[in-house]
Amino acid sequence: MTSVMGLLEEREAAARVRVEGLQAEVERVLAELGDAEAVLERRVIALAELAEALAARAEPAEVPVPGPREEAVARDKVPVAGSIVPRHGLGMTAAALAPDYRRVVKLVEADPGGGEGVSAKELAARLELPLVPAKIEGVRSRAKRLVERGWLTVSPSGRFMPRRPTGTAGAGDGQPGGRDGG
Numbered sequence: 738m739t740s741v742m743g744l745l746e747e748r749e750a751a752a753r754v755r756v757e758g759l760q761a762e763v764e765r766v767l768a769e770l771g772d773a774e775a776v777l778e779r780r781v782i783a784l785a786e787l788a789e790a791l792a793a794r795a796e797p798a799e800v801p802v803p804g805p806r807e808e809a810v811a812r813d814k815v816p817v818a819g820s821i822v823p824r825h826g827l828g829m830t831a832a833a834l835a836p837d838y839r840r841v842v843k844l845v846e847a848d849p850g851g852g853e854g855v856s857a858k859e860l861a862a863r864l865e866l867p868l869v870p871a872k873i874e875g876v877r878s879r880a881k882r883l884v885e886r887g888w889l890t891v892s893p894s895g896r897f898m899p900r901r902p903t904g905t906a907g908a909g910d911g912q913p914g915g916r917d918g919g
Contacts, residue, residue, distance in 0.1 A: 792836060825887035825900065834888070840864060841879050842888055846899045854896030 822838055831842045844863050848855045857877035858868065866872040880897045883889040890898050
């Protein structure tokens with residue numbers, strides 16, 4: 738019969754072998770993760786550079802003349818293709834948006850539909866995009882992001898409309914409104 742001490746020593750040795758094996762695996766996974774992160778970082782930079790180059794080529798020297806307040810916004814935030822959409826604030830114009838978002842806002846604001854709003858499919862057509870689900874959903878995604886940031890509103894039926902100007906503080910900044918402020 739084997740002693741209790743011998744059994745415990747065997748179990749300790751087995752646990753030690755398992756720990757050493759897992760530590761080796763962790764080191765291998767961490768090295769692989771480092772390599773994958775480096776590849777991802779290179780691809781993100783390449784994509785950003787490409788988007789910036791395409792945006793610079795696609796946008797002619799058509800620069801609106803900003804007022805003093807817009808100059809401060811434009812000086813701090815220069816829109817770049819692929820950039821995040823800033824929250825709509827007092828005195829901000831569509832000039833603060835990246836070109837793709839600016840076009841969506843201008844099309845919604847120019848809608849002659851009698852206040853019904855514009856569907857994502859209609860926006861895609863006005864942007865002269867192929868009317869395929871991928872393009873329509875891309876436009877819908879941009880419009881929803883503009884709604885989240887206070888640039889547009891959306892009807893219960895999913896049609897996009899210009900932001901409603903209100904005289905109350907906090908309106909259009911993503912906060913719920915109402916008589917009691919919430």
